[in-house]
Amino acid sequence: MKRAFLLILLLLSTEASAEQVRIPWKGDYPHNSAKHWSKDRPYGSGFSKNFKNGAPEEFAEVQRDGELNAFIYPKDTKNPVPFVLVLHGCDGLSTLTKEWTQHVADVLNVQGSGALVLDSFTTRYVDRSCGPADLHWGRRRADDAYSALDYLIAKKLAKADEVYIMGYSNGATTALVSMTSQENDHRQHFAAAFAVAPGCSPSLQHSAVYTGPIVIFMGDQDDANDPKWCLELAQKKRSVPVQMIEYGGATHGFPVNAPAHDFMGWHLSYSPTAEKDMMQTNISAIKTKKFAKGVELR
Template sequence: MRVLFTAFFFLFSAAALAETKPVEVKITWKGDYTHNSSKHWSKDNLYDSGFSKNFKNGAPEEFGEVQKDGELNAFIYSPKDSKGPVPFVILLHGCDGLGTLAKEWGRHVADVLNSQGVGVLVLDSYTTRYVDNSCGLPDLHWGRRRADDAYSALDYVIEKKLGREVYLMGYSNGGTTALVSMTTQEADHPHHFAGAFAVAPGCSPSLQHSALYTRPIVVFMGDQDDANNPKWCEELTKKKRSVPVQMIEYQGADHGFPENAPTREVHGWHLSYNSAAEKDMMQTIISAIRTKKFVKGVELR
């Protein structure tokens, strides 16, 4: 029965895909918070410069440019016939930016969630900064930089009365950003997320293991991920926390499990789609949004 329901659910979502039309908007970036600094990026300040009051902060991916203010591109997918604020998810791309594959994944996530009455805002952190990608060591820097991107989008959704109970979801570096966004260091924002879904994030011990989180988190990861170490995420999850932090680890899945694309090698990482893991992840997210129930610990699936 569960198999039949799952098949029907995703066939319905696929059928609705053609009807999903995003509204493109510009979001004013906000970074003037006490947790941020005016220090520019330097080789001696690789990651702390991620907490910046500048839209562009002189990172190599920005060709050293510094810019105080800026805007971000975003695409809003609203449930059909929705009236008034609905549950919302802000979706963050990975280190390669919002290219063709990331856009297709964003549309798919929006389609599945829209069919369940959940709105989606797909946020583009790189185009208006003229950044091609942030893959590699600066990835940690950008996980911090993009937290204020996420909160700028949250402010937009709240101020436009589009959403209520807004969640943050990110893939790869977007997943790292989701983790950073839930820390006490980001608590000085006027609005807060209801929780976060971090897909294949980097759980670097230097950034995450001592972090104090303010909202529930679910980490989704494949045990064969060779881009971000799943063992680090397991250790992060097992630490005693004041809020629920859960890791769902898919057996036989790698870093590419959420994106429906051919098997490939990118930046030296093995990426392949895992349909069962991706569908289970989306069902788990829908259930968490509906029930508002989050649990702790590592679960193998």
Template sequence: MKSIFLLMLLFLSAATSAEEVKIPWKGDYPHNSNKHWSKDNPYDSGFSKNFKNGTPEEFDEVQKDGELNAFIYSPKDVRGPTPFVILLHGCDGLGTLSKEWAAHVANVLNPQGVGILVLDSLTTRYVDRTCGPADLHWGRRRADDAYSALDYLIEKKLAKANEVYLMGYSNGGTTTLVSMTTQESDHPHHFVAAFAVAPGCSPSLQHSAIYTGPIVVFMGDHDDANNPKWCEELTRTKRSVPVQMIGYQGANHGFPVNAPAHDFMGWHLSYNPAAEKDMMQTIISAIRTKHFAKGIEFR
């Protein structure tokens, strides 16, 4: 109980420094279409020009325009544009655990001079969760969310245009992989590199993808929500940019989130502090040095 109380105090102290903003959503790009979701078109409709595109999670509603909630954690005593990480939540939205994880990421990266924008893809769409088969569709839908946040940071002169990174967990990790494909290259700004945490590396989405920048995939070898073997196969594919997978032995899908062990939709989730610490140190080193490796490494 004491440890939980201290964790909440840490979260609340960090949360007080977060600025809540509204981000205009942009989706009118050549790679998208006006085709609505249907049972016969469950995944390609993820590339949509509509903010809401008629999915079951949206109660079949279609809406052309919209905006997204976001929370910005800026480094203290830093003036002018800074390096930034846009952080994407998993399929169950920006709930309490996701907010605590986001605050922790900010507490680690802000002292390094790196800002954090925590993006909420679900609340303004009135969506509770996108888990299960819908995960593939929403990985595509949310890519335009990430680019809308990127445009916001650059237009507001908060971030350096060539130093914005994308980081996502679970469905946010899948979104991260989709966002780095050449299919998304018609956006005016681009991410310098990306960190995909426990993503879905589904062969139907990822293996033939051509990426526009370096990617590091962090995966527990006991992940029973997203198949680690698929991420290994993705990493082994020859590419023009560095793609690395770091696998954590004995870790499962919940390894980065400091929460009591529990099951969610049949998946086993438990915190692995050694793996989480190593992941954050790896990310800090990559941002500092701009060095990205290739291949698979188990730690």
């Protein structure tokens, strides 16, 4: 009961310390298609010109335009600063995810960076995208991320060349997609990506040409997203630095401070050591703009 009360207070303080905004969604790019979701190609694309494209998670609804909810920390930024776009996982902005994004924002703010937490699901009335839909929604949400990037730059909140994308789970898959050459038709681009426990499926990593630095963080006990696929991704020769940092004994839930539990058959448990190291690595990269290649065990 005490923990629940404290959590409610935390979430209320989170909402009070952030500025909630609505971001116009943009999807009319050459790499996207006007075709609706079809059972004949259930998750074959995900690149859509429609805000809602008729996927099962959207209850088959199609909608051309839309807006996304977002939370900006700190809310009183007066001059452009480095910014990190933070993306939730396949279960949306759940209570635990809100707590995690608040923590990420707090750590970044102390170090002089802003944070924008983007909600891809609420205004689409999507509950979750876990399972086979993961890559489909990773692709769908890439345009969400770029819509937020354009917003930050247009509002002069962020330095145009210092906006980073950081996602957890499906949000991390989105971060990887956002750094591919397929997204080059966007006018603005992310400085680098921090992908936390992404799905590095072969259909993504075998053909991907990345356009900027990427750091992947995985637990070697992740049973939701196979670490070996991310290992293959990081080991492939590329023109930009791609690094995988693997934490021994860590599960898919290593960055989220919550009691150990199972979710959809996956075991999730918090690793404060791995989580702290991950945030320190990100902050160092933002400050120094230095990125490594290859695989590192920690």
